[in-house]
Structures are given as C-alpha cells and as structure tokens.
Amino acid sequence: MPELPEVETIVRQLAPSVPGRRIVKARVFRPDVLREPPDHFRRGVTGATIRSVTRRGKNVVLVLSHSSVLVVNLGMTGRLLLLRPGVNAGPSHVAVDLSLESGDSLLYADTRRFGRLTLYSAEEWGRESRRLGPEPLGKSLDAEAFHQRLRGSKAPLRSWLLDQKHLAGVGNIYACEALHQAGIHPLRTASSLDSRESERLLRSLRRVLRKAIEARGTTLRDYRTASGEEGGFLPFLQAYGREGKPCPRCGSPIVRIVFSNRSAFLCPICQPAPPTGTE
DNA sequence: AGTGTATCCTGCAGGC
C-alpha cells in the first residue's frame, strides 16, 4: 500500500523532528522483518545518531552516523511511527522499537511482515539505489526521457509502471489512477505509446502523485502517517477499488481486470482496449 | 524479455 505519496508523507513528518537524535536502545520483536540476525542489527543501530530521513522510491532512508544507512521498505502493511509516550497510542504488530534519547520511539509495525528493514553501508545503499529507476517527480525525468524508456519495453503499461527499475515509487493504486486519468488502457504495451500519449501519462502520473501527497496518501486499510493518522486521498480515487461504480468522467461502470496476478481498475470507455492481436 | 505462479503473512468481508 505504501507507495510514493504515503512514504513521502511519512518522511516529511519525520524529517523535522528525528534527525540529530540518537538511538539509545533497539528492541526486535519480529526478527523476520530484518535481513540479518537481530543482535547484529541491534549492534548496528544502537548508539547511532540519525543524520537524515529521506525517501527513495517507496523506501524510507535513514542515514545514521558511522556512515551506515537504515532503509525501511514498508511492504503492504508496514507502518513507521514516531511514538510520543502518553501522546499517541502504540499500534499492534510492533516488529522493531528504536528508542530515541528524548524518550520518543521510532516504531516499525507490520501486520503481514512483508516489509523489511535493511542496514547497508553507504556504498551498498548507493549500489541498491542505482538499481532503481528515476523518481517520477524528479527534474531529471522529462517527457522525452520517459518516452525513451517506454519504447524499450513490450510489457503492459501497468506492469511497466510497477517495475521499480523503470520508475521508483509507483504502485498499483497510482498506476491505475494515472492510466485512467490519461485515458490509456493498462494492457497497452509500453512501446505502443506515441510521444503525445507518453507525455499525457507522465503528466497524469505526476498530477495524481502530487495530489495524493497533498492529501497525505491513501488509506485503504492499514496505512498510517508517522503520527498515526489516516491518509485523505481515498475519496479522490477515480478508478482504483471502484469496480461497478460510475467513472467520474463518463459515468460508465468501472471494470476490474486481473493480470500478472493483480487487479487493475479501468473505465472501458475512457481507456479503449488495445487490439488483442489474435484476430 | 515477458508472463504466470507461488511465496512470504494476517485479517477482514462476503457468501452460505
């Protein structure tokens, strides 16, 4: 669930208050969210000062002193919360608790435990980060560069958008929303878009991501901001999760299709189906 | 280079 806007919301909330603070104690309740033995993780973070909190794709990136980097990928149900004792209540399914010297805690909670906390050296994280595609809201990606990237792939657009090596941060909700807004069918192949269509798709993608950030993300069920609040973007979804409900643009019922083992939501009128190629 | 399938997990909604 946590896609770019949700992770960006969490990072924006943590960035003003967390950097400069030291981790005085680390408790691991669910070792399976770590990629290394719990005692190694505890040794790696205890005593370290958090230098910065940033985002790369769907990852929260915490740069620690001693040039190590703690990367949090929230999976489907992960939450990263700043818990102020006596102010906000703790969540269930706490996996890792990082106590800060002020008495606050940075909690990682995750019902399904698909999320991961990974401790990298700066070099290792640099390598990992370079494997991800460009940031969709970043300056380096212009319409021309986007079109060039699309031209190299025959994958269906929805699959292409979800692949983090093409673009970093797009998930199923915002892929479906952007395609709907751009009037492009999710099964169109990436390379089939002409320059006008690819420009329209990039514009739609950026618009929906920005709007979702403004609304502090989409809470379907589990997502919470770093302060434990729900995101406000759900009422603005035009296609995702709206099977059978009227398309806000043309009124015809939204349709759910499944491919690559995941649902896609679309308007069959606004998003004309590509030729099947079998006839 | 693609796709389909399965896996890691829990919880909730809907049908009966």
Next chain:
DNA sequence: TGCCTGCAGGATACAC
C-alpha cells in the same frame, strides 16, 4: 455464530 473463499498497498524467485 461459524466456516470457507477470496482479496489486499509489495518484492522476489521459479519455470516456461
């Protein structure tokens, strides 16, 4: 009330 099935924001590995 309970049982069952299907479904869920993600990432990855496998066979084909």
